[in-house]
Amino acid sequence: MAFRFCWLGICLLIVGTVSAQNSQSIAQLKQADKVQNSRERITFLLSAEGLQTISDDSIKAAYLQKLGNTYAQAYSNDTALYHLNEALQLVGSKPFKLLKGEIYNSLGNTSLTLSATDDAMKYYNAGLEEVGDLHTVDGASLKSRLLGNIGGIYNELEQYSKSLEYAQASFQVIQEYNLTERYFMGHLVLAFAHSALGHLDQSMEHNLKVLDIILQNGDSSYLAYAYKN
Structure with a gap:
């Protein structure tokens, strides 16, 4: 019985720790939006402690999307596409419709800057499929x-x-x-x-x-x- 209570305590501690980490990650993602210079924002996103320990897939995908968008703003489009595709792969078949829609929109925007019009159209339409019933x-x-x-x-x-x-x-x-x-x-x-x-x-x-x-x-x-x- 004592062992079971101990194990329950450990589980609650793990859940509490993960929740605190997620809260820190979300707070730092919001903080990144306040960094005006895209190069400085990239540095922040790559170095912020709370963003290196993300355990939640949806938060991780949101982080990768923000990183991809920031690289696109810094005219590093190939790197932007790499991180955006990482984000898309991470959410996969999970029911994160709004997040997937945002990722597709970002992929479309980045493709347009590379004059890849067909790819952009494909991504925008994929985004519409995700959010059409939201x-x-x-x-x-x-x-x-x-x-x-x-x-x-x-x-x-x-x-x-x-x-x-x-x-x-x-x-x-x-x-x-x-x-x-x-x-x-x-x-x-x-x-x-x-x-x-x-x-x-x-x-x-x-x-x-x-x-x-x-x-x-x-x-x-x-x-x-x-x-x-």
Whole structure:
């Protein structure tokens, strides 16, 4: 009996230790977002103690995704793809739909920077398959980004009607879930899509919405860009 209580105590200690490690890892992942310089963020992600002892697969995959995204921002795209594929392999068939969707989106973005348009389209569509039935705000936000990204590819391919179709689908999700942080990009993508088709009145309407959002938020960094449009 004493042995059993001792073993139970050891199990509880292990669970408590793992939980504390996971909490530390999550906290350090959030801390990494505050590091503005991508090279400095890479150094932080590779050296932070809590990120070297991750035991939870979902946290480990989120770490690898963040590491991959940061390498992409530092223009080390091959290394970015390596870590993003590591993350995708780690989640495998596990039911981490939102996380897998984010990884696919990151793979698509990185592929685009390498001009691998077919790969990017494949990854974005795979991401949509993961989040298509996720009726949450986070799932909707990712879905709107994926749809907008696919619309951007069709714009590059000069398939402007398809580009508008996906831009409108993205904006519909934004409106349905009232994704306030996505209205700026939603209107901007629609402005480009309508402009490409020669729908100048509709393009102007969405560009004015973009300008209004900028003025309301007091973000002057996009102001000249909006006036130019």
